[in-house]
Amino acid sequence: MSELLQAVVESQEKKDLRDFIDLLRRDGSHRYLLRNDILNAFSNFCEDHQKESDYSQTSALGRLIYYTQELILEYETLYLIVRPQIAKQESYRVFDDLSFEPLTIQELLDVRDRYVNHYHPEEGDVFEIDFQPFYDYSPIIKDSKNIGRGVDFLNRYMSSKLFQDPNQWLTAVYNFLSLHHYNGITLLINGRIRDQKQLSTQVKRALAFVSDLPQDKPYEDIRFELQDLGFEPGWGNTAGRIKESLEILDELIDSPDNQSLEAFLSRIPMIFRIVLVSVHGWFGQEGVLGRPDTGGQVVYVLDQARSLEKQLEEDIELAGLQGLGVKPKVLILSRLIPNNDGTRCNERLEKVYGTENAWILRVPFRERNPEITDNWISRFEIWPYLETYAIDAEKEICAEFEGKPDLIIGNYSDGNLVAFLLARRLNVTQFNVAHALEKSKYLFSNLYWQELEKTYHFSIQFTADLIAMNAAQCIISSTYQEIVGRPDSVGQYESYQNFTMPDLYHVVNGIELFSPKFNVVPPGVNENIYFPYSKTEDRIPSKIEQVEELLFYSNDESQVFGKLDNPEKRPLFSMARLDRIKNLTGLVECFGKSPQLQEHCNLILIAGKLSTSETTDSEERDEIEKMYRLIDEYNLHGKIRWLGVRLPKSDSGEVYRVIADHQGIFVQPALFEAFGLTILEAMISGLPTFGTQFGGPLEIIQDQVNGFYINPTKPEETGQKILDFVQKCEKQAEHWNRISEKAMERVYSSYTWKIHTTKLLSLARIYGFWNFTSKENREDMLRYIESLFYLIYKPRAQALLEKHKAQ
Missing domain, CATH: 1.20.120.1230 (Four Helix Bundle (Hemerythrin (Met), subunit A))
Structure with a gap:
């Protein structure tokens, strides 16, 4: 990339670069721009300077701007953070005379600290975290296109x-x-x-x-x-x-x-007992969806548990072990919440519906402060309780299994940390599933962590992420871009390669993206609950009537806000929890800004609570207030229905199908979506789906083939895309059916739980063999990880605990 920069400063485009920098400085000389800001600024520059329409594609400067991910303006210096290819980053300091020099990662992190006025060289160097030496003895993938295919x-x-x-x-x-035995029976x-x-x-x-x-x-x-x-048997x-x-x-x-x-x-019978860790939120089978911190992860883990048990039973039968009494067992480890608010989250043990031997095992937090620990605790506040929780959970797990598990799979940041603590104590293989890494969801969250700490405690969470992702033998991602993004965007894990937490630490090398620990294994969708609307023989007429009434006609003000003037209009539908990232209020704004769309469609939302008095979650409260404000601002009364209900899972499947009966559309407007389970649910039901272009939906939907991409930051553009589709459907009756059919085909070909669990169990066996045969000395890395846990994570978690005690 230095050659491209050199080509710019040694050509006539040097003047354009200087003029572009001057344009940026007009808005203030001290600025930090990300890629979208940079591209928009350069587009404005090209327009102002009457450049040819293809200048941004054909010029060396245009190509340089395209690859620039970040741009930092200081008073007399410009810093370019360039990403010439996936998983590779280069940084340059450009001086006032347009000479330039490369920056080391350490120098770049200092620049970022200086930008937020937290650079203190006179006080000595900041603590540096560097995992790279621990990967030097491991085999490394060479080509970035093979990242995520570690096995x-x-x-x-x-x-x-x-x-x-x-x-x-x-x-x-x-x-x-x-090695292999089962309850004293020699195998193989x-x-x-x-x-x-x-x-x-x-x-x-x-x-x-x-x-x-x-x-x-x-x-x-x-x-x-x-x-x-x-x-022997097996x-x-x-x-x-x-x-x-x-x-x-x-x-x-x-x-x-x-x-x-x-x-x-893949044939070796070595996995019989599995623990799935999902600590935060309300974890149950009824009455939990729609509550704060609870959503797709609960659906994912429950479906995964059912599918794992079924696949293990098949494997055991094929291995010839059924006659020996070998039975699989799957435990979902979650927290017990005494004040259960009508759910079953206060029960220690709950059998997973539709299984023989899969259970939700709930372990309580220790009662340091019952006013807090007896209640739900936000995922941002949960950290002080996890170490002792893991100690208590270990005893409960071993008692349930009458021995150790064969595999532990963590979910989300807190579950992955608990999985690390359990796997370390039990010497068991650890897998991680992120679901979402908050660092990618909240821009500049690491840079401004001190300002955000009171609400989000990112210093603890990002440290926990570094610990868990490096400790895991295998990381399961739903998409390739979750790991390393796309040519024009950084992946979630990639964002952990290097970053600064000013005044706390610098991460010089946070994760090895080319490690074979990364594997893309997308989840499936529960085909017993989510299936095509056209499978009328599997649908229950009374359930259809009940859902129809709820979606379009019910006047129960405790559950529904808004009465439709014309229920026969085509429904636009979305279902998610109410938080800023899920962006349902953004969809309301998009709908409100398009009077034409309002003429053709109604907007129906299933989202959280209807009243701020019913929630203790600050983000949900803000989104509720914003929702009412937007409805009034755009006068959407009679055109929108907002359902504040927690549906049983079986009902949620019928909701999609009823919307499809009305030839409706599903819209997923998230500002970022790690995967997009609701997109799978909608598509398999037969709904044409519009999904965010930021995150996992890009790998599920094939644009214009079986769905459509939208940019949720551009509400007018999104509204026009939906309107164009609706108008085409009205002119060509078969257009809706064509997209509907392609959507269902897409899910059945690539996103079933059978595909997922077969691959997952194969990975567990292969990584088990690798860990045994490679003789890698992981102890040095694990000791380093423990140092981060005890020297950074634990003191900060303890400080948060003291605040909780004082409340």
């Missing part, structure tokens, strides 16, 4: 090692197979196979034996013959399945490759 890389890496040094790796395979191989050479010999003998048997002969009928050869439930497993192992021994390695490891 593919690991399989190729391990199979190449197996090929290069067969004796060492076969020994590792033999030792790994010797027994003491008759004493080393890796004998393993190879016995595999061939066992293959010769099972090859002569009928393929459907049950394992129980040949169990003792296989035991004599050294093989290879398959029939002679045919056992033959397939042994053939894959035989091929792996003789001619290793990544496909056979993955196929073999």
Whole structure:
């Protein structure tokens, strides 16, 4: 990128660069611009200077501006933070005479500190956090397009090692197979196979034996013959399945490759007990959706638990372990809330509906201050209670399992921290799921953390994120861009590569994006609840009538605000919690600014509470006030219905279908969306969907094919896009049906829970094998992580606890 900058300052475009800088300085000489601001400013510059229409694409300066993510103006200096490609950043200091020099990360962080007047070199250096040395001994992905495909890389890496040094790796395979037990039952191989050479010999003998048997002969009928050869249960439930497993192992021994390695490891029965950690918010199966801090994550985790149990049962049956009484068990670890507000969140144990052995296990926070700990606690205030919570949860988990779990999966920042604490104590594989990293949602949240600390406590949360993401053996993301963004935007995890928390610490290298720990495994959608509106045989007429009444006609003022003048208009529908990022008030503004859209459509929202007196969440209160203000400002009475209801999950599925019956449209207007589960729910129901272009929806929706992108920061543009679609549907009756069909096809082909859990369990087995065979010395990293926990996280959490006690 220095060559491009050099080309600008050595050409006639040097004057344009100087004029552009002068334009920026007219609005103030001390400014911090992000990419959208920079592009808008450059567009204005091109217009003011009557540049050709393609100047921004064809000129060296235009290309430089395109790659610039941040621009910091000081009084006589300009700083460019350039992103020439995904997961790569360069920084330059440009002087008044347009000479320039590169900046180190440390120098850039100093500049950011100086911008907010928190640079104090006379007081000594700030604490630097650098994880890079701990990744130096790990295999690293080379090409950014392969980021998020860590398991593919690991399989190729391990199979190449197996090929290069067969004796060492076969020994590792033999030792790994010797490990596995279930409640004292030996699995896979027994003491008759004493080393890796004998393993190879016995595999061939066992293959010769099972090859002569009928393929459907049950394992129980040949169990003792296989035991004599050294093989215990776990290879398959029939002679045919056992033959397939042994053939894959035989091929792996003789001619290793990544496909056979993955196929073999995916069959090994080593995962039976799983903990899913979801601490914050109201976690339950009824009466929790729509409450503060509760939404898509609850749906995700419950559906994942059901699907995991089902997949584990299938795997156990295929492995031939059912006759031995092997049963999977899945625990969802959440917090017990004594003041349960009509939910079941005060119950220690609750069975997950539709499962045999999946449970919600609720553990309370210790009662340091019952006035606080007996109630729901915001996700921004939860931090002081998590360490002791993990200690208490460990005892409860081990009691429920009568032993240790095989896998712990954290959810969100707090759940991932608890997963780290549990995995560290139990020496168990840890997976992380972020759902959303707040750092990306709140612009400049790290730079202005001190001003935001009283409300959000980002210094604690971002430290917890650094701890958990580096400790995890595997990070599950829903999309590629969640990790490293797009060519024109930074990913959530990428934003942790380097940043400053002024006066607290500098993060020089916060995460290795090219680590094989990252894997894209999108969630699915519960097909029992969310299914096409056209599947009339699966719908209940009385439920349809009930939902119709609620959506369009009910006058119950405790649940609904607004009566529709013309309920027959096409419905625009959205459903989310009421907070700034979900931006439902932005959708109301978009609707209000388009009288034409109001002529064709009604706006129907299901969102949170209707009254500020009913909520203790400050953001929700602000959004409620803003909603009423916008309805009055644009005179939307008679054109909007706002439902402040918490629907049972089964009803929420019917809501989408009823909207589809009316040939409605789903709009997801979030300012940022990590994934977009409601988009999947709407699309599988058959609703044409308009989703935010900021975040995960970009990978779910294919624009103009099975849905549409919108920029929620441009309400007039969004309103026009929706209006264009509506008008086209009115002219061409089949247009709505065409998009509806494509939306359903998209979900069924890529976003089912069967796809998700099959991949997830395969990852768990492969990473388990990798951790065993790689002999990586993770202890040094874990000790470093513990230092951050005890020296930064814990004191700050303790200080927050003292504030809680004083309340």
